Amino acid sequence: MRQALEPILKINNLQTHFFTKAGILKAVDGVSFEIAAGEIVGLVGESGSGKSITGFSVMGLVDAPGKIIDGSINFKGKDLSALSNDQMQNIRGNRIAMIFQDPMMTLNPVLRIETQMIEAIQAHDGSISREDARIRSRDTLGLVGISSPDERLRAYPHQFSGGMRQRVSIAIAMLNRPDLIIADEPTTALDVTIQGQVISEMQKLCRETQTALLWITHDLAVVAGIADRVCVMYAGRIVEQGLVANIIANPMHPYTQGLMGSVPSQNQRGKPLQQIDGMVPSMLNLPVGCAFQNRCNYANEKCSNIQPDITQVADGRQVRCFNIPVGQRL
Amino acid sequence: MKPILKVQNLSKDFIKSLDLVAKGLNRIGQNYKEEVVHAVDDVNFSIFKGEIVGVVGESGCGKSTLGRMVAGILSPSTGSVEFDSSQANNKEIPSALRTQMIFQDPFSSLNPRKRVVDIITEAPIYHKLIPPSEKRAFATEMLQRVGLDPDTLERYPHQFSGGQRQRVGIARALAVSPEFLVCDESIAALDVSIQAQIINLFVDLKDKFDLTYLFISHDIGVIEHISDRVIVMYLGRIVETAPIETFVKQPNHPYTQALLTGVPRLEVGKRQYEPISGEIPSPLSPPTGCHFHPRCKFATARCKAEKPALREIAPAHFSACHLNDEA
Amino acid sequence: MGASANKQSYDLPAAGLRKFWLDFSESPTAVIALFVFLIILFIAIFAPWVSPSNPYDLTSVDIMNSRLPPGSEDFSGNYYLLGTDGAGRDMLSAIFYGLRVSLGVGALSGLVALILGASVGLSAAYFGGRFETIMMRIVDIQLSFPSILMALIILAAFGKGVEKTIIALILVQWAYYARAARASALVEKNKEYVEAAKCLALGDKRIILSHIAPNCMAPLIVVGTLQTAHAISLEATLSFLGLGLPITEPSLGLLIGNGFEYMYSGDFWISIFPGVALLITIVSINLVGDQLRDMFNPRLQK
Numbered sequence: 001m002r003q004a005l006e007p008i009l010k011i012n013n014l015q016t017h018f019f020t021k022a023g024i025l026k027a028v029d030g031v032s033f034e035i036a037a038g039e040i041v042g043l044v045g046e047s048g049s050g051k052s053i054t055g056f057s058v059m060g061l062v063d064a065p066g067k068i069i070d071g072s073i074n075f076k077g078k079d080l081s082a083l084s085n086d087q088m089q090n091i092r093g094n095r096i097a098m099i100f101q102d103p104m105m106t107l108n109p110v111l112r113i114e115t116q117m118i119e120a121i122q123a124h125d126g127s128i129s130r131e132d133a134r135i136r137s138r139d140t141l142g143l144v145g146i147s148s149p150d151e152r153l154r155a156y157p158h159q160f161s162g163g164m165r166q167r168v169s170i171a172i173a174m175l176n177r178p179d180l181i182i183a184d185e186p187t188t189a190l191d192v193t194i195q196g197q198v199i200s201e202m203q204k205l206c207r208e209t210q211t212a213l214l215w216i217t218h219d220l221a222v223v224a225g226i227a228d229r230v231c232v233m234y235a236g237r238i239v240e241q242g243l244v245a246n247i248i249a250n251p252m253h254p255y256t257q258g259l260m261g262s263v264p265s266q267n268q269r270g271k272p273l274q275q276i277d278g279m280v281p282s283m284l285n286l287p288v289g290c291a292f293q294n295r296c297n298y299a300n301e302k303c304s305n306i307q308p309d310i311t312q313v314a315d316g317r318q319v320r321c322f323n324i325p326v327g328q329r330l
Numbered sequence: 331m332k333p334i335l336k337v338q339n340l341s342k343d344f345i346k347s348l349d350l351v352a353k354g355l356n357r358i359g360q361n362y363k364e365e366v367v368h369a370v371d372d373v374n375f376s377i378f379k380g381e382i383v384g385v386v387g388e389s390g391c392g393k394s395t396l397g398r399m400v401a402g403i404l405s406p407s408t409g410s411v412e413f414d415s416s417q418a419n420n421k422e423i424p425s426a427l428r429t430q431m432i433f434q435d436p437f438s439s440l441n442p443r444k445r446v447v448d449i450i451t452e453a454p455i456y457h458k459l460i461p462p463s464e465k466r467a468f469a470t471e472m473l474q475r476v477g478l479d480p481d482t483l484e485r486y487p488h489q490f491s492g493g494q495r496q497r498v499g500i501a502r503a504l505a506v507s508p509e510f511l512v513c514d515e516s517i518a519a520l521d522v523s524i525q526a527q528i529i530n531l532f533v534d535l536k537d538k539f540d541l542t543y544l545f546i547s548h549d550i551g552v553i554e555h556i557s558d559r560v561i562v563m564y565l566g567r568i569v570e571t572a573p574i575e576t577f578v579k580q581p582n583h584p585y586t587q588a589l590l591t592g593v594p595r596l597e598v599g600k601r602q603y604e605p606i607s608g609e610i611p612s613p614l615s616p617p618t619g620c621h622f623h624p625r626c627k628f629a630t631a632r633c634k635a636e637k638p639a640l641r642e643i644a645p646a647h648f649s650a651c652h653l654n655d656e657a
Numbered sequence: 658m659g660a661s662a663n664k665q666s667y668d669l670p671a672a673g674l675r676k677f678w679l680d681f682s683e684s685p686t687a688v689i690a691l692f693v694f695l696i697i698l699f700i701a702i703f704a705p706w707v708s709p710s711n712p713y714d715l716t717s718v719d720i721m722n723s724r725l726p727p728g729s730e731d732f733s734g735n736y737y738l739l740g741t742d743g744a745g746r747d748m749l750s751a752i753f754y755g756l757r758v759s760l761g762v763g764a765l766s767g768l769v770a771l772i773l774g775a776s777v778g779l780s781a782a783y784f785g786g787r788f789e790t791i792m793m794r795i796v797d798i799q800l801s802f803p804s805i806l807m808a809l810i811i812l813a814a815f816g817k818g819v820e821k822t823i824i825a826l827i828l829v830q831w832a833y834y835a836r837a838a839r840a841s842a843l844v845e846k847n848k849e850y851v852e853a854a855k856c857l858a859l860g861d862k863r864i865i866l867s868h869i870a871p872n873c874m875a876p877l878i879v880v881g882t883l884q885t886a887h888a889i890s891l892e893a894t895l896s897f898l899g900l901g902l903p904i905t906e907p908s909l910g911l912l913i914g915n916g917f918e919y920m921y922s923g924d925f926w927i928s929i930f931p932g933v934a935l936l937i938t939i940v941s942i943n944l945v946g947d948q949l950r951d952m953f954n955p956r957l958q959k
Contacts, residue, residue, distance in 0.1 A: 191389050192593055193388060220522075264554065265554065269555060424858070457858070503856075506857060
C-alpha cells in the first residue's frame with residue numbers, strides 16, 4: 001500500500017469546453033483528482049465521458065475549438081493550464097509523457113526507431129552526445145522487454161507487430177524518465193495475450209522507476225488489475241473515485257454499479273445480464289440536474305433539478321450522488 | 331440429432347499472385363514465390379439447432395474469415411458448409427437468405443444514404459417476401475422486435491447512436507426470417523453499458539425466433555456468458571472445441587489455458603500477470619508443425635515437426651495437442 | 658425493456674443540407690465564387706431575356722455600328738456598355754449568348770462523360786479481375802495524352818461542328834470520372850453495408866446502383882465541377898483555334914478568336930471582354946469545386 005505522498009499532479013475543477021457551431025460541448029465539466037508520485041490511477045469511462053480530453057488537457061494538446069476555460073492543473077507546483085506552448089514543450093515528453101491507443105500516433109513511419117528516440121532525448125537535453133543518447137535508447141528498449149535492442153533500434157516501425165510498436169511507444173515515453181505517464185487506452189487495440197504482457201510490463205516498470213501512471217480506459221477489469229485508485233467518469237464529470245479495491249468490492253454510484261454489473265463475468269450464465277437502460281445523453285443537450293438521471297433506478301425529483309456535488313465517504317472515497325445513505329457520509 | 335450446420339474441411343487461402351514482371355523475372359532465373367496466407371486451414375465442426383457456438387481467438391486466427399464463409403459472403407478455397415434444410419423453421423424462404431450476418435462496425439454496416447425503413451425492407455421486398463404495400467407496417471414490427479422506437483423509421487443512420495445502429499442491423503437481418511446468424515464481433519465497437527443490452531437482445535431473439543448462432547468474439551468474458559460450446563482458433567486452425575463448462579473449468583490446449591489466465595478479470599486484489607511469451611506469428615509465415623509451439627511452455631520436438639490432429643479427448647471435447655497422446 | 662429509453666435518438670447537430678451549407682460557408686471565397694457562378698448561370702439560361710439586344714438577329718444589327726468603343730452610343734440611341742464588334746453586334750449581348758453556348762456545351766459533355774465514366778469505373782471496381790485491369794489500362798492510356806491533343810485528333814478525324822465538339826469533349830473527359838468513380842467504389846465495396854447487401858442476396862446490379870453508386874457521388878461531384886471548368890476552357894481553346902463550334906453558335910472562345918485580329922488596331926474590347934468573362938466563369942467554378950473537394954476530404958475534417 002502506497003504511503004500518502006505529496007501529489008505530483010493536482011487537478012482542480014478542470015473545465016475544457018468545445019465551442020462548436022452547433023453549441024458548447026462541455027467535454028470536461030469540473031474534474032478534480034490527484035496523483036501521487038509512483039501511484040497508478042485509473043480513469044475509467046465510456047465514449048463521450050471526457051476521459052481522453054482530460055488527459056489531453058493535462059498535456060496541453062487540446063486543439064480549437066476546444067479550450068480549457070477554468071480550473072487548474074498543478075504539476076509539481078506549476079499550473080500547466082497557464083503555461084505557454086513553448087513552456088509546455090519543455091514538460092511534454094520530458095516530465096510528463098503520453099502513450100496513445102494507436103502506436104502509429106507516436107511513431108513516424110519513415111524514420112528508424114533509433115532516429116526517433118535519439119531525437120526525443122536530444123530535444124530535451126541539448127548537451128547529450130548522439131552516442132550517449134543511443135545507448136540510453138537501447139537500454140530503455142531493453143527495459144520494456146524488447147530483445148536484441150541494438151538491431152531493433154535500426155528498424156522501421158512497419159517491421160514491428162502491433163504489440164511491439166506499443167512497447168516502443170512506452171519506451172519512448174520512458175526515455176527521459178518522466179514523473180508522470182498518461183496512457184490513453186494503451187492496450188485496447190492489442191490482442192488479449194499481448195495485452196497481458198504489456199500491462200504486466202508497465203506495472204513492473206512504474207513500480208521500479210517510481211513513475212506515476214494515469215491509465216485511461218473503458219475497461220474496468222484492466223484497471224482492477226493494475227491501479228491503486230480509480231476515477232469513474234460520466235458525461236464530463238467524475239462520479240466516483242477512490243481505492244480500486246473498495247470500489248470493486250462496493251461500488252456506490254449507480255453508474256459504477258451498473259457498469260460493473262453489466263460485465264458478463266459478474267453475472268450468472270443463462271440469466272440476462274444486468275444492463276443500464278438508455279444511452280449516454282447528447283453532450284450538447286445534457287439534462288438539467290444529474291446527467292445520469294434518465295438511466296438511474298434511484299433517481300428522484302432532486303436529481304432532475306440539481307446537479308449533485310461530491311459527497312465524501314470513508315477511506316478517501318468520493319461519490320457524486322444524492323442517494324448515498326446518510327450513515328455512510330462523512 | 332443431426333447438426334443443422336456442418337462445416338467440413340473448410341479452408342480459405344488468400345493468394346497474392348505474381349504480376350507480369352515477377353513472372354518474367356522467374357523465367358530468367360529469379361525465384362519469386364506467390365504469397366499464400368492460409369487464413370482458414372482445414373476446419374471441421376458441427377452446430378446443432380438452437381445452440382450458440384462461440385468462436386474465440388486473437389488477430390490472424392481466421393475467425394472473421396470463417397464467419398464470412400459460413401454466412402456465404404466469401405467462397406471457400408476447399409471444403410463445404412452444409413445446411414440441413416429439413417430443420418429449417420421457414421421452408422419457403424430462399425436458401426440464400428438462411429444465414430445472415432451481424433457486423434462489427436455500426437458506422438459502416440448501414441448504408442448512410444438510406445432511411446432505416448428502406449434498409450430493413452429492401453431485401454424482403456426484393457425477394458418478394460412481403461408486398462411493397464406492407465412496407466411500413468413490416469418495418470415497424472421489425473423495429474419493435476429489436477427495441478427501437480418505430481417513430482424513427484424515416485431517419486438516416488447517422489441520426490442514431492452506435493448501439494441503436496446495431497439494433498437496426500439486427501432488424502435488417504431478422505427481416506428475411508433467417509435460421510442462422512453469424513455475429514462477427516457484433517458488440518466489440520460498443521460501449522460496455524450498451525454491450526450488455528445487445529447481448530441480452532441476442533439471447534432474447536434466439537429464444538423467440540428459434541435461431542442458431544455462431545458468435546465470434548475476442549472478448550472471453552462475453553463468450554463465457556453466452557455460449558453453449560466454444561471453438562478456439564489460432565492462426566487459421568481450430569485448437570480446441572469444448573462445451574462451455576469444460577472450457578471454463580478444464581481447458582486442455584496450452585493456448586486456451588493461456589487465453590483464460592491472461593484475460594483481465596474484475597476481481598478484488600492486484601493481478602499477478604503470468605503472460606505467455608512471444609508475439610503472434612505472421613499468417614504469412616506460420617511456424618511449422620503445431621503453430622503454437624514457439625510460445626508453448628510444453629513444446630516438444632514432435633510439436634515442431636508434426637501438425638497435431640483435432641482429436642476427441644472426452645465426450646464433445648476436442649483438442650489439437652500432441653501432449654494428449656502421452657496420456 | 659429499454660424501448661422507451663431508446664426513444665431519444667441522436668439528432669446530430671445540423672444534418673443534410675444545413676450541414677452542407679455550414680461547411681461550405683466556412684470559406685468566404687467559395688461563397689462569393691458560388692454567388693458569382695449563380696449569376697453567370699442565370700445569365701446563361703435567360704440570355705435572350707437579359708441581353709440588351711439579340712446580336713444574331715440580322716435585322717437589328719447594323720454594320721454602321723461596328724467597332725464602337727465601350728460606353729458609346731449609336732445613332733439610334735442604343736447604349737453599348739462593352740462596345741461592338743466588327744459586324745456591329747453588341748459585345749455585352751454577344752457575351753451573354755456566348756456564355757450560354759459555353760456553359761451548355763461544357764455541362765452537357767460533362768454530364769454524359771460523368772455517366773459514361775462512372776459506369777465504367779463502378780463496374781471495374783465491383784467486378785475486378787481482368788475486366789478491371791483492361792478498363793483501367795485504357796483509362797491510364799487515355800489520361801496520358803494531353804487533353805487538347807486528344808481533342809484535336811478527334812476533331813481532325815470527325816470534322817467540326819457542335820455535336821462533334823461535344824463528342825470530343827466527352828471522349829476527353831470520361832477517363833477522369835472513371836478513375837474517380839473506381840477509387841471511390843473500391844473503398845465502398847469493402848464496407849460492411851455492401852457485405853450485408855451480398856448476404857441478403859440482392860444481386861450485383863442492385864448493389865452497384867442502389868448501394869455503391871450513391872455513396873460515390875461526392876468525389877464525382879468534385880471531379881464534375883472541376884472538369885466542367887476544364888471542358889469549358891478546352892472548348893474555348895478549340896473554338897479559338899477555329900476547330901470547335903461554328904460561327905452560327907459562337908461560344909466565348911470563338912468570340913475571343915474572332916476578336917483577336919482587332920487587337921492590333923487597338924479595338925481591344927472585342928477580344929478582351931469575352932476573355933474576362935471566360936476567366937471569371939472558370940475561376941468561379943474552380944473555387945466552388947476546390948471548396949467541395951476540401952469539404953469531402955476526410956483528412957481535413959475536424
